[in-house]
Amino acid sequence: MVFTVDSFSAAMDVDFRPLTARDAGDAAALSTAVGWGMRRTDWERFVSLPAVRTVGGWRDGELVATATAVCYDAAVAWIGSIVVAAPYRRRGLGTRVFERAFDDVRDRVDVVGLDANDTGKPIYADAGFDDVLTATVYTGTPSADLDASGVEPLTDAARIAGYDATRVSVDREFLLASLLDDPDTRGVVTTDDTGYAIATPTRTGWAVGPLLADDRQTTHRLLAAVRDALDGDSFTINALGSAPAAAFAAAGLTDTRTLTRMTYPTPEPALTGRGVYANAGFALG
Incomplete structure (x- = not known):
């Protein structure tokens, strides 16, 4: 069309x-x-x-x-x-x-993507967008049992830009730098650079994303570090697919709603890949 x-x-x-x-x-x-x-x-x-x-x-x-x-x-x-x-x-x-x-x-x-709610999905489908995966919004505070060992503050986007690019297959350093330049943002990264997460303030609370990690254990350590950086405040985070959703649920977070990730002109895993647990936000991919 x-x-x-x-x-x-x-x-x-x-x-x-x-x-x-x-x-x-x-x-x-x-x-x-x-x-x-x-x-x-x-x-x-x-x-x-x-x-x-x-x-x-x-x-x-x-x-x-x-x-x-x-x-x-x-x-x-x-x-x-x-x-x-x-x-x-x-x-x-x-x-x-x-x-x-x-x-x-x-x-x-090459690819245009978006995350659709139920109202918008038919409009985007008519425009030629195809379903790729389900994005699930989780909220809450990670379990107090999770351990944040081996995680430290992140302030320099250059440190994680290469790791991020190998996972999402595009260069997002400009975006990561813009997020981390906000003095209210909280970033965390593993000491061996095998995962990172960024928490940004919103009008209604905190949002976490991107979150990239080599495995579920690293994801849980990052979530624990975010929990500590936010002094236990609740946050939202968007799981991309079933494995990240399971990891967030196991961390004690609660699913609240789902959206459909869609791409044009063909179904493509745009901005997703191995180790991409959470997106940068529905406006950013």
Whole structure:
């Protein structure tokens, strides 16, 4: 199926253009209004990173819709942050802003991916996206029995960039550096560099991801180190597939909902691979 920006009926007059730094506050207000955890800092990251392409939709001067796409070289683009103001839902606007983001990146990369909820999945399937795996959201605090030995603080993205690239098959150092540059972020890494995790603050709490590790035992040590770094605060983490989900459940975390990871034009394990236990967030892949 071929998408064009006019393939859906315009239910209302909306002006689309890329987001800029001056729009970060409005984007944060929009995502907050619909209950998302994104902060102004997150939107400032999106508009400042050259690898991130953005779309905003304005009606009568008000920002009413957003979408983002993170491009990892020419290999993968990850679409996310599809937010629509409550009064404009179920009027085709979410489809239109997704369509804009999709049209912007699909000829730039080999694979386009996203994580779909039940509402969006039929729209993405109609656009040619195929199911790849189930992503499960876990929440809670890891068991006090887990041992954090052999794990230390992580502050330098260069230390883990090579390890990360061998697992996800793209270079994400720019993203990892941006996450770790946030003074509120907590990163942990094993002393032998066989795994790492990053915890970032959200408007509603903490989110952990990416988390990459050589095995389940290392994953549990990383989760214990995150637990200690956050002083026992609860967090969310997104398991990519059944094995990571089982590891998080065994650590004492609770599953709360699922999404479907989808890719275009064919089913591809984009940004997943051996040892990729948790994604960087649904907006980042």
